Amino acid sequence: MKVLQVVPSSFGHNEISMSIARSGKGDVEIATLDAGQGELRAATEELGIGLQPLAGRTVLSSTLRLRRLLRQTECDIVLAHGHHAGWYLALARVGLRRPPVTVVVRHHNLYHHLIRRRVRVLIDRMTIRMVDAMVACSTNVGDTLMAEGCPIGRLLYATNGRSWAKPPEPAEIEKHRESRTAAIRIVAGGNLKEEKDYPTLIRAFGRVIENGSDADLFIAGMGAASARAELEALAFRCGVGDRVVFGGWCPDALAVMAAADVVVHSSIDEASPQAVYEAAGLGIPVVATWAGGIRDILGRYQGLIEPGDAEGLAEAISEVLADLSAARERADRSAAEIRSAYGSDRCGESYLRACSRAHDRRTRGRR
Numbered sequence: 001m002k003v004l005q006v007v008p009s010s011f012g013h014n015e016i017s018m019s020i021a022r023s024g025k026g027d028v029e030i031a032t033l034d035a036g037q038g039e040l041r042a043a044t045e046e047l048g049i050g051l052q053p054l055a056g057r058t059v060l061s062s063t064l065r066l067r068r069l070l071r072q073t074e075c076d077i078v079l080a081h082g083h084h085a086g087w088y089l090a091l092a093r094v095g096l097r098r099p100p101v102t103v104v105v106r107h108h109n110l111y112h113h114l115i116r117r118r119v120r121v122l123i124d125r126m127t128i129r130m131v132d133a134m135v136a137c138s139t140n141v142g143d144t145l146m147a148e149g150c151p152i153g154r155l156l157y158a159t160n161g162r163s164w165a166k167p168p169e170p171a172e173i174e175k176h177r178e179s180r181t182a183a184i185r186i187v188a189g190g191n192l193k194e195e196k197d198y199p200t201l202i203r204a205f206g207r208v209i210e211n212g213s214d215a216d217l218f219i220a221g222m223g224a225a226s227a228r229a230e231l232e233a234l235a236f237r238c239g240v241g242d243r244v245v246f247g248g249w250c251p252d253a254l255a256v257m258a259a260a261d262v263v264v265h266s267s268i269d270e271a272s273p274q275a276v277y278e279a280a281g282l283g284i285p286v287v288a289t290w291a292g293g294i295r296d297i298l299g300r301y302q303g304l305i306e307p308g309d310a311e312g313l314a315e316a317i318s319e320v321l322a323d324l325s326a327a328r329e330r331a332d333r334s335a336a337e338i339r340s341a342y343g344s345d346r347c348g349e350s351y352l353r354a355c356s357r358a359h360d361r362r363t364r365g366r367r
Helices: 015-024 039-047 059-072 082-092 118-130 139-147 170-178 198-210 225-237 253-258 274-281 294-298 310-322 324-341 344-366
Strands: 003-007 028-032 051-053 077-081 101-106 133-136 155-157 184-189 215-220 244-248 262-265 286-288
Touching: 003 015, 003 082, 015 028, 015 039, 015 077, 015 344, 028 039, 039 051, 059 082, 077 082, 077 344, 082 101, 082 118, 101 118, 101 139, 101 344, 133 139, 133 344, 139 155, 139 294, 155 344, 170 253, 184 198, 184 253, 184 274, 198 215, 198 225, 198 310, 215 253, 225 244, 253 274, 262 274, 262 310, 274 286, 274 294, 274 324, 286 294, 286 310, 310 324
Parallel strands: 003 028, 003 077, 028 051, 077 101, 101 133, 133 155, 184 215, 184 262, 215 244, 262 286
Antiparallel strands: none
């Protein structure tokens, strides 16, 4: 079984697509909707597989390039990651006499509903109707897909993950420890989007400082300048403007988290947040809400906070800081299990298994 992955961008870590490529042992190819000049190019070259850029000036031109690739490819299955790649794939397969099996991975949960983007919600629903199968990366995403009209017979599940083979460099960890501006460092990771609910985190952090903790808050994630300005203004109103650091894009995200005393995830919605399983896999104490796929990752190991509850979040953070040694011991006990559950091998194998099932289902349907 040969698989062609379609990813939205060659930039960033691309841990999931590379986990699938490693597990595929030469039977997996990758195409990207951009020009293919990001980190993914070097990663695919190291693995000995090609990277096909599909960048066009418009959505139509990129879709037509993907359509030509579908006609030419010898792959049995095309696996598209995320909203944009999934929609391009759904459009590209229309009218093809013998299209490969088309599978789309949903890497978001309720985000388009939360931000009231009706067109994107409509596209999500149309994608479900137009492809052979949908893959959910958490139980909550599966529930959302079914609510949006995905028949259970076309719903599959897989587990996200990353390679743990290269731990963060000690020198990088120490560099981030030295950059802190207080005795305690709290880290949050993720783009400055509504679903991350950084306003609740900043309000909770303000209460933690009011309670006497000497801490700073490092937010690792990119976002619009307007979003950052609003969060900076809120931090000053909460009296912690000089203690909140906006770190932007951090290529050494693991080192950032490894240097933290506690990682906090305040989201109101998630699919399967990489920052949560990375921090937990490193053995860093995590305080998080129960939003979306966070429950799949941490629910069996610890209590979780109601989304939007600044008081509850502050209380949970303060409890961890009151006895960091005990919190680290608890985190260490679950770290190995989380690394195994969210490791590269399991991730890649679970997605390839989902692809195989989608292929088998369509093959049976043709008989």
